Amino acid sequence: MKLTINNLGKEYKRGFWGLKDFSLEIKPGILGLLGPNGAGKSTFMRMLATITKPTDGSIKWNDVDIIKSPDTLRDVLGYLPQDFGVYPNLNAIEFLEYMAAIKGLDASTAKKRIDELLQIVNLKDAAKRPLGGYSGGMKQRVGIAQALLNDPQLLIVDEPTVGLDPEERVRFRNLLSDLSGERIVILSTHIVSDVEATATHIALVDKGKLLHEAAPESLLSELEGKVWEWTIQSDDLPALKSKHIVSGTIRKSDGVQVRVVSGNQPTAESRSVSPNLEDAYLYFIGGKQ
Numbered sequence: 001m002k003l004t005i006n007n008l009g010k011e012y013k014r015g016f017w018g019l020k021d022f023s024l025e026i027k028p029g030i031l032g033l034l035g036p037n038g039a040g041k042s043t044f045m046r047m048l049a050t051i052t053k054p055t056d057g058s059i060k061w062n063d064v065d066i067i068k069s070p071d072t073l074r075d076v077l078g079y080l081p082q083d084f085g086v087y088p089n090l091n092a093i094e095f096l097e098y099m100a101a102i103k104g105l106d107a108s109t110a111k112k113r114i115d116e117l118l119q120i121v122n123l124k125d126a127a128k129r130p131l132g133g134y135s136g137g138m139k140q141r142v143g144i145a146q147a148l149l150n151d152p153q154l155l156i157v158d159e160p161t162v163g164l165d166p167e168e169r170v171r172f173r174n175l176l177s178d179l180s181g182e183r184i185v186i187l188s189t190h191i192v193s194d195v196e197a198t199a200t201h202i203a204l205v206d207k208g209k210l211l212h213e214a215a216p217e218s219l220l221s222e223l224e225g226k227v228w229e230w231t232i233q234s235d236d237l238p239a240l241k242s243k244h245i246v247s248g249t250i251r252k253s254d255g256v257q258v259r260v261v262s263g264n265q266p267t268a269e270s271r272s273v274s275p276n277l278e279d280a281y282l283y284f285i286g287g288k289q
Contacts, residue, residue, distance in 0.1 A: 001153055002027050002062060003048070003184060009056035010043050018043040019208045022057070030180045032199030033188040034281060040208040041188040042082060045158045048186070049079045061154070078152030082159040084143040088132025092123055092142055095131060099146040110149070117145040121175065137168030144175065155185045161194050173197045196277040204284045212284045216277065223275035223283060226263055230270040231255045240266075245286045247279045261286075 008022040019040040033041050046052040048059065050070040059066050066073040087095055093114060100110035118124045121141040126134070131142065140160055147155060157176070161169045176185060177198050189195060195202060196216070203213040212219070227247070232240060233255045240246060240258060244266055248259035259273070260266050261283045 001182075001184065003154065004060040004063075005048075005057070006060070007057040008044070008047065008054050008059065010047060010052065011055040017055075017208050019047075019054075020056075022208075022210050024203060024210060024213060026184055026186070026201075028180070028182055028184055029200035030176060030185045030187055030198050032195030032202045033186060033205060034190070034192065034195050034202060035205035036190050036285065039190075039205045041190075041205055042158055043208075044205070045079075045081075045156055045186070045188050048154075049077065049081075049156055050074055073154065076150070076153040078147035078150065078155040080140075080143045080147045080155075080157040080160060082162070084139070086131040086134075086139055086142060089130055091130055092118060092127045092145075095142065096145060096149065100149050103150050105149060113149055113151075114145075117148055120148075120178075121145045122171075135168070136163045137165065137171065140164065140168070140172060141175070144172075144179075148179070153183050155179065155183060156188075157186070158188045159190070160187070161189065161191060169194070170197075192278050192281050202277075204281065206285050219280045220275050220277065223261070223280050225272055226261055226283065227273050227275045227279050228260045228262060228266055228270035229257060229273050230267060231257050245282050247282050 003026040005022060005024045009020045010018045012018050022044065033044070035041055043052065047054050050066060050073060053067065061073045064072045090098070096114045096117070097110060100114065105113065118127050121144055123138065123141055126138065131139065134142065144157070161172055164172065173194060176187060179185060187194065187198060199216060201213065201215055202219055204211045231252065231254060237249070237256055245261040246258055247261050250257040260270070261279050
């Protein structure tokens, strides 16, 4: 099972590319697609979901070109878009029955599958409540349930934790991890902690380009010796930010403890510390300044 993207590009208007020269091979596990808002992540996801046609390049599912034969992928695809809407007057069972009919599942298969999924997403007790009364996290769980109705081999989720409270975010991350197994899960987000908690592989995207892709461990190893901490006075912070990538600050009684990503030791007082994914994200998105 593999998804191969080769030189993919999408031009929205003359000279403006939402995505360009994007190449990636994806295998089972969770790929964290990480980048700022407007980086091109949703454009990429919509092309993978066969909603938008690319301008250039190819997408192949197990060596079959899905641009020419989209149904090859659609049959094994689950998709939770960023703006997932529900019918507020339907309850979870009614909504999932409707979605199952759209996906072509027969009634008996759908009934059994819906019962399983409501258990998986922990909505069994709320299954007969109207969706209009659900919290944001509950609606997202209904969204993941509809994406899983056909037991997809490829699951795409676009910014799934935006607007969720911390407890719901953790629950959703755990659910994605449990679902990965022998399928490809693509998680698109600008929230570093979501990727850090779940991804087996990471792709960093900005301005429509793939900047870097690697396993989390490899990504962090590239930053060994490039992250520094020391304490400065508050008045010196603006000048420091103008010269370096500051990935963290902690206010203390004797000043501000700063965390800086830099290829060279910034000052004699700074000490080298272990990198985290936030450091790596800022390092590569910031152009390795």
